[in-house]
Amino acid sequence: MHVSSPLYPWQDSLWQSLAGRTQQAHAYLLHGPAGSGKRKLAEYFAAFLLCKAPVKQHPCGQCSACKLYAANTHPDLMRLEPEDEGKGILIANVRDLVAKILQTSQQGGRKVVIVEPAEAMTTGSANALLKSLEEPAGSTVFILISHQFSFLLPTIKSRCVLQVCPLPAAPASIDWLRQQHPELNVEQCQTLLALASGSALNAQKLLSADVLLIREQVVNGVKQLFKQHSSPSELAVAWAKMPQDLLFDWFCQWAQLMLRYKVTEDESALGLADMAVVLKHVAPRAPLALLLQTQDWLLEHRQKVLRRVPLRADLLLEALLVRWQALLPR
Ligand SMILES: [Zn+2]
Structure with missing residues (x-):
């Protein structure tokens, strides 16, 4: 049994291309417009990489790693993000992280680092991370999330497997919105979607x-x-x-x-x-x-x-x- 996938319906093929790999890479860069569901994909991918016994390319939901993940206490899942929203990722935080991933993993398996948003890294922060991206200690996997691909240093991009995460097409977005909010008619969904620049997830936020x-x-x-x-x-x-x-x-x-x-x-x-x-x-x-x-x-x-x-x-x-x-x- 695996936990039911929390992914959005438009992420099926994205998931296949990540979870279906015969060998996992050291670093992934999920990029695409804001509101396409990249964070959810990254989180679920992290759970999958940490799981000790994935079932049919999904985390099992039963093993000790899955339980720690579900309780948000997995010691080998690390996050690198700005201390304040909208600010840069500090070089000191990158150095702390690099020191941590050099230690052996607490659960004896992989370590996973989610970096979000990757464009918040200053040039100094990015350079401090480069060596780890290139030669990760042990079996560390980096998952970088970026809403602004063009702002990233080429040296960062070139060290990652690039995975574009597009917005779903308008009809799929409208179907999804109507499923989530049966009280809305098609026209209201179209308006919301236009106000949210085509993102069904942001449309939902606007609705609330x-x-x-x-x-x-x-x-x-x-x-x-x-x-x-x-x-x-x-x-x-x-x-x-x-x-x-x-x-x-x-x-x-x-x-x-x-x-x-x-x-x-x-x-x-x-x-x-x-x-x-x-x-x-x-x-x-x-x-x-x-x-x-x-x-x-x-x-x-x-x-x-x-x-x-x-x-x-x-x-x-x-x-x-x-x-x-x-x-x-x-
Ligand atoms: Zn598991």
Whole structure:
């Protein structure tokens, strides 16, 4: 008996290519867009590599290694990650890890190291790890996870078996979302998926953050704003508690879509249906210079929002909406 696979349905063939190898490599690099399920794949692969008696290319779930893994206490599973999210992986942490893998394994089997995200390694950290990647002590296996493949040093990439982890195709993502959330209809799933840049997993996170509702409120607010039925200050107060990064993402996209439409007049490239009509109406009427200035302003302030610069949400949104309303001359 093996534990039922926790992998996502789109990872079947990925799993085969990892677990089905006749000989395991010293280092793997799982790379692909964020939200494709790489961490789950890496974790399950680690469990498989540590298991003492895999069954049909899956961890058995019964042996001492599997039990330690399940309790999250396996001494030979190590992780190398930033101490603070979004920060770099410190060279001191790499050196500690290298010292640990030089010791014999506690369970007498493999040691597994998960590095996530690999692009968080500084050049110094990466160099400190290189020798271990090349000539791992004992039977250590490294599993590197990367969302930003192009940021990795070529010396790191060249020492790993590369495994691309793509996002599933849209129909498969929508099927999966509907299975997980039978209360959603196809259109809602499509909207969520588009808002999540095609990742079904991120779409699920957006759902739990009530993003569909927020989107509806914001889209309606923008329509009211252009009709002069709501003022920038009213909307700013109403939206002050919404996730600011999300709002800035949307407004940046809308500015971008309007600029593109102004040039191409391509109606099929107006983004999600909920705002397409509004953008199509406003874009030809918005003065180009003003639209470009607004885009600059949005990009600049989006950076501040992403860097968590302390700003008063209501004042920032009011400034945004005053600019936005001015795009449609009265
Ligand atoms: Zn086992």
